[in-house]
Amino acid sequence: MTHQEIIRKVEWKDLKNLSFKEMLIENNLTIPWFLISLTLAYFGYYILALPFSAFFFLTGLRQVHNGFHNSLGTNKFLTWLSLYINSILMMTSIHAVKFNHIRHHKYCLTDEDYEGKSAGMTWYGAILYGPIHMFLIHKVTLQIGSNSYRRNVILEIISIAVFAAAVFYFKIDFLIYHIIVMVIGEFLMAFFAVWTVHHDTHDSPELARTQRSGWKNKITFSMFYHLEHHLFPAVPTIKLPELVKRIDKALPEIEKKNTF
Incomplete structure (x- = not known):
């Protein structure tokens, strides 16, 4: 069939x-996990903060994923703003992820599907491939994406760099923790977001x-x-x-x- x-x-x-209630849920699902994780990290309870950081990352993925498909129930600007803010909080250009995800649907598991490359690997190969995966989706978007995508990716990369530089310069420990956990999460995306669902x-x-x-x-x-x-x-x-x-x-x- x-x-x-x-x-x-x-x-x-x-x-x-979406109903109004459903729209509020989809657009605010990340907030409690984010606030609890940062609060625990602020007081030095990093181990206790980890599961809340993980759930923030997961709900962040859900939010931006709906944004990719214009399914947040919000207008174009608010959807863009959600992707931009989550880029900084999740430490990756979400518009680069979006560009490759839309191509993933169009060219699923073919040579043109850069997001889906890890689907044909072993589970441990997909984990080791994670950092390359993140580099590649940014590179591909800057190379073949539209001018709009390129502008958004550059804006997000600069914003992430400024945020990270400020956090490390002022030695804000709980935000350093957050950045490290988010980067680890991004490096695991080739396994969790691709291999698990497509192998x-x-x-x-x-x-x-x-x-x-x-x-x-x-x-x-x-x-x-x-x-x-x-x-x-x-x-x-x-x-x-x-x-x-x-x-x-x-x-x-x-x-x-x-x-x-």
Whole structure:
């Protein structure tokens, strides 16, 4: 069954719309994790801060990912602002990530898909590839991205550099902790955001892996409904549990490879 045939069999367009409450959730999900992690780090409780930093990183990914697909329920400027602010807080140019992610959907797991390169590696190879992955997505965007993408990437890189320089110059320990943890998170993206959801799917790239365990989806904020996301990228993350029900009802025979 082709991607277009799947789309025709599932009712999904109504799921693109967010209520006011859902819009507030999608745009503010990162805040409590960010504030708690920094508060704990400020008082020197770095080990206790780690899980909150991890959840900030995860919810940040969810927020910018929805922004990539214009699924935050906000206007163009506020969506851009969300990507820009998260670039500084997450220590990478989110517009560079966006450029490669949109290409990932268009050229999934082909030679043109720079984001998906680690999908064909071993799990440990994907981890070791992480720093190269982050360098490559910035390089590719600056080389072949539009003028708008290049301007945004340069602005974000400069802003990150200024922020990091100020933090290290003034020796702000809790922010140094935050920067180090975020950089480690970015270096693990080739494994967590690519390999886990795409390994061994090259025969049918549009059928990414997914996660059907309720508690696992709760602790990962629905970020591993990747099969569903690739089939219907315009559906916001908060609507994916409902999309899952519709897909399973309309297409019970569709292959579902577990993420973890």
